[in-house]
Each structure stands twice: as structure tokens, then as C-alpha cells.
Amino acid sequence: MSHATHANAALTPRARLRLARLVVEHGWPPARAAERYDVSWRTAKKWAERYRYEGPAGMLDRSSAPHHQPNLTPAPVVRKIVHLRWKQRLGPVQIADRLNMASSTVHAVLVRCRINRLAHIDRATGEPIRRYEHDKPGDLIHVDVKKLGKIPDGGGWRYLGKQQGDKNRSTTAKRTGGPKNKHRQPLIGTCYLHTVIDDHSRVAYVEAHDDETSQTAVAVLKNAVAWFAARGVTVQRVISDNGSCYKSHLWRETCADLGITPKKTRPYRPQTNGKIERFHRTLAEGWAFKKFYNSESARLAALPGWVHQYNHHRPHSAIGKAAPITRLNNLAGHHN
Incomplete structure (x- = not known):
């Protein structure tokens, strides 16, 4: 078996071994062995001595670092x-x-x-990140809910400033009948984005809802499983945080009905669900807050197109800058 050697070496480890055996086992003078292998007698003597004391293992390259480094940081x-x-x-x-x-x-x-x-480096612990990835699409899907304040008619404060944003919010609250909070600010509601990410491919499935009840979470799971099945992927496991909708009996029963094993992230360790946390950042930057929307319906209308772009066309750095959809099994022929 040959081994990699440094670029300027005159002999490979295998040739060194043959040379050394000629000297040590067959009694050749170092000078004669050196002539045979076209090296100096000092080189032949060196490898013979190494073989005599260390055996075949001594034929491998050693580190060129000095044995003593007085300037090395303590x-x-x-x-x-x-x-x-x-x-x-x-x-x-x-x-x-x-x-x-x-x-x-x-x-x-x-x-x-x-x-x-x-x-x-892991943001929460400071420990080096240990990345993992399941072998096949469907082996594990991540689920979570991303909450976004709904955009008032006419646009929100991010693009119009606080004064105009609050005015639009108040007007929209009157139209929709939204209540006021304890600080007397009008509320127009929260958009709950139920997101699903396939661990292996990073393919995403997203639905927008007005709540995060167990009934809604279960409906999203069923829809996502059917969506992946139509693309040749069978879901085996699902991992979620410890949100109430994922701790319900209904969630566990639905997972059992679908033949899926439910798993939970470790408490206070959101990075256990890190892939979906990262997707939420991409979602916010690339869709939710990327441009001015003059209403919540306008923003939601742009969601399917953005998700399609993410799945089919956006290079993903964690999978070799390929589009996530290219990692799905092409059993149904949906993404040639």
C-alpha cells in the first residue's frame, strides 16, 4: 500500500522500505543500495537506521516542525x-x-x-458547530412557526416611518375590528407561518395562518406530508420545539396515523432546530421585509413565488450551492 509523501521526496515510502530491507535484511552496503535507488549514501543510511529501530512504520514522512519551538504561544x-x-x-x-x-x-x-x-461557532454555547445531515429526503423534517406582525393597509412603519405606520395600523384596526393592547396601541393581528424543512435537501414547505393551534399544526403536517409524497419522498420522522401545538395529544395521534416518529428539540437549545431557524432568517430577509408591501394580502400573495424561487432556483451554501429541489428523489419526475 502506497502512502502520500511530500512533494520533494526522492523516494516513496514503498521504495524506502525496499531500500532499507536491502541494507538491514540482505546485508547490502548503504552505498550500493543508494546507487541502486539513485540517492545519496546518507539517505540510504538514514532509512536503513529508521527501519532497524522502527520497522515499516518508520518509512512514513515525519512532521517538519521543529521538536522544540521556543516562540510557540504558551x-x-x-x-x-x-x-x-x-x-x-x-x-x-x-x-x-x-x-x-x-x-x-x-x-x-x-x-x-x-x-x-x-x-x-455555536451562538448560544460558544462550542464549535457539529453539523449533521440525514442521509435521505424524508428521514427527518423540521417544523416550526414563525410569527410576523401583519402589514396594515397602506404599508407599515419599516418603510413609512413610525408616525405614518401607526396611522395606517389604527385605520386598518378599525376596518378589521382589531382590539387594542394594554398600551392602547391598535392590534391588527399576527401572521403565523407554519414552516416545514426537509433535513437532507433543505426543501421548504410554508403555509400562512391566523393561529398556531394544534388543529392548524396538524393540518399543515398532513398537507406537507402529501406535498412531499407527490415528489417521491416518504416522511419518516418530524422534529419540533416544545410549543403547545406540538405537545398535544392530537399531534402525537396524527403522527402515529401517518406512520411518523415525533421528536422534540432539547429545551433552551433552539440550534437543535437550527436548519429551520436559519430558514426563518432567510424568509424574513428575502420575502417578509425585503420590499415595501402596501397590505398584508400583497405580502402573502408574494409568498408562493418566493418559496418556489427558494426551492428551485436559489443556490444553498450548505448543500454545495445547489438548489434544494435537486436533492429530492426524482421518483415522480417533477423536477427534471
């Missing part, structure tokens, strides 16, 4: 750098300022510890 300082990076998410310049050292040294330590990219 372990206690490395621990301080790592702690500040994980727990306070500071950059090399800020860490260097606190520890009174060069930022280039801090950066070198972060690279060596593989925490130089904040995107690779």
Missing part, C-alpha cells in the same frame, strides 16, 4: 484566547488588546484551533 495564553473567542466572540484585535499581545499571534492561534471563523 498553553495558558492559548486557553485565554480560546475562552475570549468562544464566550465573548471577540476578534483578534480585541483579544490582542485585552491580553497585551500581537493580533497576528492571536489570529495564528485561532487558525490553529480552527475557530478563526465565527460562523463555525
